[in-house]
Amino acid sequence: MPVPFAKSALLLSLLLVMSGPHAASTPASPEATPAYAQGIPLPAVIAHRGASFDAPESTAPAYMLARDLGADYLEMDLQRSKDGVLFALHDNSLLRTTDVAKKFPERKNSPASAFTLAELKTLDAGSWFNQAYPERARPSYVGLQILTLDEIIDIAQGNPQLKPGLYIETKEPQQFPGLEHDLKNQLSARGWLKPAASTSGNAQPQTGEGKGRVMLQTFDKNSLALLQQEMPDTPKILLLWVGEGGMAPDNTVSFANSGEKDKAAYYARQQPKDKAEFIRWLDIAKSNGAIGTGPSAALAHGGDQSYFDLIKPWMNKATHDRGLLVHVYTLDQAVDFKAAMNAGVDGIFTNRASELLSFYQRPLPRSVNQLLEQNGY
Ligand code: G3P
Ligand code: CA
Numbered sequence: 001m002p003v004p005f006a007k008s009a010l011l012l013s014l015l016l017v018m019s020g021p022h023a024a025s026t027p028a029s030p031e032a033t034p035a036y037a038q039g040i041p042l043p044a045v046i047a048h049r050g051a052s053f054d055a056p057e058s059t060a061p062a063y064m065l066a067r068d069l070g071a072d073y074l075e076m077d078l079q080r081s082k083d084g085v086l087f088a089l090h091d092n093s094l095l096r097t098t099d100v101a102k103k104f105p106e107r108k109n110s111p112a113s114a115f116t117l118a119e120l121k122t123l124d125a126g127s128w129f130n131q132a133y134p135e136r137a138r139p140s141y142v143g144l145q146i147l148t149l150d151e152i153i154d155i156a157q158g159n160p161q162l163k164p165g166l167y168i169e170t171k172e173p174q175q176f177p178g179l180e181h182d183l184k185n186q187l188s189a190r191g192w193l194k195p196a197a198s199t200s201g202n203a204q205p206q207t208g209e210g211k212g213r214v215m216l217q218t219f220d221k222n223s224l225a226l227l228q229q230e231m232p233d234t235p236k237i238l239l240l241w242v243g244e245g246g247m248a249p250d251n252t253v254s255f256a257n258s259g260e261k262d263k264a265a266y267y268a269r270q271q272p273k274d275k276a277e278f279i280r281w282l283d284i285a286k287s288n289g290a291i292g293t294g295p296s297a298a299l300a301h302g303g304d305q306s307y308f309d310l311i312k313p314w315m316n317k318a319t320h321d322r323g324l325l326v327h328v329y330t331l332d333q334a335v336d337f338k339a340a341m342n343a344g345v346d347g348i349f350t351n352r353a354s355e356l357l358s359f360y361q362r363p364l365p366r367s368v369n370q371l372l373e374q375n376g377y
Contacts, residue, residue: 039211040210047164048330050064053351061144066164074155074165074166077171078169091112093109140377166213167215170217174222218238224236238284238292239293268302283322294349316344331348334355
């Protein structure tokens with residue numbers, strides 16, 4: 001079963017009691033949070049491109065595993081095919097996660113959106129994972145397909161006991177005029193813009209029941225405004241970034257000219273120009289209908305997911321003070337989960353849903369291996 005909001009709020013309270021002086025950056029009671037009334041779990045476990053540590057990102061085994069582990073949300077990056085079908089893929093290009101270079105050598109550098117759905121469906125979106133991560137490789141990952149939004153909704157609805165929500169990012173939305181409208185139509189056609197009937201009998205909605213069964217996210221403030229126009233009742237998050245398209249940085253020295261060898265170290269030193277610039281973006285979020293922000297974090301051990309530290313306690317406090325919640329991206333290790341919770345975040349995007357659920361002491365129904373095998377992988 002999904003963890004009831006009240007139970008996850010209790011767990012959060014316990015974590016905060018244990019977490020020291022920075023806990024003051026989190027609202028005093030769960031009822032005071034913007035998450036509460038909309039049924040957004042607190043803290044929220046957001047499975048980033050599915051359980052993408054254990055299975056190829058944005059594919060069926062990754063989303064099925066995240067669902068069956070009990071993640072609150074299945075996260076996806078939304079794009080539109082040449083023939084108008086909404087599908088999930090993070091990169092603009094197909095090169096990293098498919099065999100496009102083999103199947104369409106002349107078009108290998110074209111954006112994914114230049115391919116029809118039928119063409120996208122011919123691609124192998126699983127084998128790259130086996131090569132990149134031999135220790136987690138499975139023969140069954142060979143030949144996995146790119147998924148449409150419709151197929152991910154089928155997966156979200158596919159386990160009668162576990163009903164994760166959807167956490168949908170409009171990816172590079174300037175490439176896709178009308179994407180927000182298309183998304184509204186499709187969610188509406190599938191019944192996902194109405195709160196689902198409560199199965200728990202609780203007054204407080206659980207994950208997958210209240211308005212917060214769908215969360216919308218974007219880095220693009222124009223797309224946020226369009227999402228608000230199309231789906232005013234659906235909770236939205238403005239993702240935060242320092243640099244082009246985001247907050248003005250405190251210095252404009254590029255990575256190449258910084259003398260820094262490690263990109264994570266470079267990002268960790270970058271910060272918003274000043275406090276007012278950070279707060280200006282909170283105001284942009286709120287005035288365009290967001291109920292929260294999605295900041296990056298600098299990770300304890302660096303790596304290619306380590307970006308700007310935008311979850312400093314004062315930042316989270318300023319966000320909470322404006323009635324907004326904080327869902328940080330993308331953390332996979334306990335040391336980072338702990339630091340983020342101590343700093344006062346309200347939810348975490350993770351590739352390792354199993355690790356984050358365990359960190360929150362939420363029981364896993366079965367092991368990762370057992371669940372993958374149960375689903376035929
Ligand atoms: O959507 C939150 C996080 O996913 C943003 O980063 O690049 O992984 O989409 P990205
Ligand atoms: Ca994303």
